Amino acid sequence: MRTPFFRFSAALAGLAVVTALLAACGSTSNAATSTSTGSSTPTAPATPTITLDATTHLFEPFITVVDPAAGGTTVTILNNDTVAHQVQSVPLADKSELAFVNPSGTINRTIAPGGSITLNLSKPGLYDLYDPTQAAVDKMTRRVKTKPDVAGFPHAAEAVIWVKGTIPGLPGTAKNSVVAGQDDFLLDFVAVKTGGTVDWHNYDTDKHYVTFPDSFGPGINPAKVGDGLDEIKGTDDAPPKGGDVKLTFTTPGLYYYYCTAHADFDSGLNRANAHPDASVFPIPMEGFVLVD
Numbered sequence: 677m678r679t680p681f682f683r684f685s686a687a688l689a690g691l692a693v694v695t696a697l698l699a700a701c702g703s704t705s706n707a708a709t710s711t712s713t714g715s716s717t718p719t720a721p722a723t724p725t726i727t728l729d730a731t732t733h734l735f736e737p738f739i740t741v742v743d744p745a746a747g748g749t750t751v752t753i754l755n756n757d758t759v760a761h762q763v764q765s766v767p768l769a770d771k772s773e774l775a776f777v778n779p780s781g782t783i784n785r786t787i788a789p790g791g792s793i794t795l796n797l798s799k800p801g802l803y804d805l806y807d808p809t810q811a812a813v814d815k816m817t818r819r820v821k822t823k824p825d826v827a828g829f830p831h832a833a834e835a836v837i838w839v840k841g842t843i844p845g846l847p848g849t850a851k852n853s854v855v856a857g858q859d860d861f862l863l864d865f866v867a868v869k870t871g872g873t874v875d876w877h878n879y880d881t882d883k884h885y886v887t888f889p890d891s892f893g894p895g896i897n898p899a900k901v902g903d904g905l906d907e908i909k910g911t912d913d914a915p916p917k918g919g920d921v922k923l924t925f926t927t928p929g930l931y932y933y934y935c936t937a938h939a940d941f942d943s944g945l946n947r948a949n950a951h952p953d954a955s956v957f958p959i960p961m962e963g964f965v966l967v968d
């Protein structure tokens with residue numbers, strides 16, 4: 677979908693201001709930010725906890741890393757709200773996700789007010805979970821989409837958990853694309869083996885971007901990939917079929933990216949905010965690459 681160029685310029689300017697402010701403060705002033713351990717070591721805690729925030733009803737953090745080598749395969753989800761919430765696995769969007777998304781089957785749990793549940797996630801891969809009291813799986817995009825009248829809007833009550841470990845049979849190349857007429861990547865999750873390449877093709881008319889924020893967790897965006905912006909030309913600029921960006925991932929890890937033309941990165945929540953004029957708002961134009 678066409679977006680005025682000034683939006684992108686404004687986003688870059690905004691990012692520069694935020695970066696400057698953060699540098700000036702020496703720490704984030706966002707009250708939503710929490711570092712539960714108080715530790716600055718870049719390793720995953722042995723037993724990570726995801727908190728369902730009392731005010732926003734969002735899962736924080738959005739992305740959690742579980743490292744069995746560091747002590748376990750369990751994740752605790754704590755419900756800080758005064759009403760019950762649910763945790764359900766997001767149905768697979770595509771067969772290409774079979775090997776590495778929700779590898780332990782369906783999860784469907786209720787968390788009592790003030791209570792917690794513990795998930796034993798013994799199989800390596802990505803676990804994509806959401807709270808159906810706050811969000812739904814959108815039929816068209818197959819993404820988790822927040823309900824319009826909830827406290828966390830425009831963010832969706834979604835949690836992505838990466839359990840480290842070897843996943844056999846990952847391909848050396850994977851394809852993703854921008855859907856024609858939409859500000860949306862076709863696949864939320866792709867995976868390649870270390871040294872593998874991902875190819876994003878753009879079927880839309882205008883340009884989109886594959887932009888990786890700096891590392892914000894143990895093993896999350898562990899290395900610089902591409903030129904920092906990575907424009908994918910649309911059919912307007914690369915007629916008749918649109919352009920591609922191909923990126924090679926030589927460092928294993930979980931990579932999170934978004935399109936700078938249609939989303940901004942919120943460094944308090946460590947996830948992307950969809951631009952209100954993006955076609956699938958409030959779903960942000962984002963995606964994940966698992967490299968193992």
Ligand SMILES: [Cu+2]
Pocket residue numbers: 859860883884885935936937938961
């Ligand atoms: Cu875009």
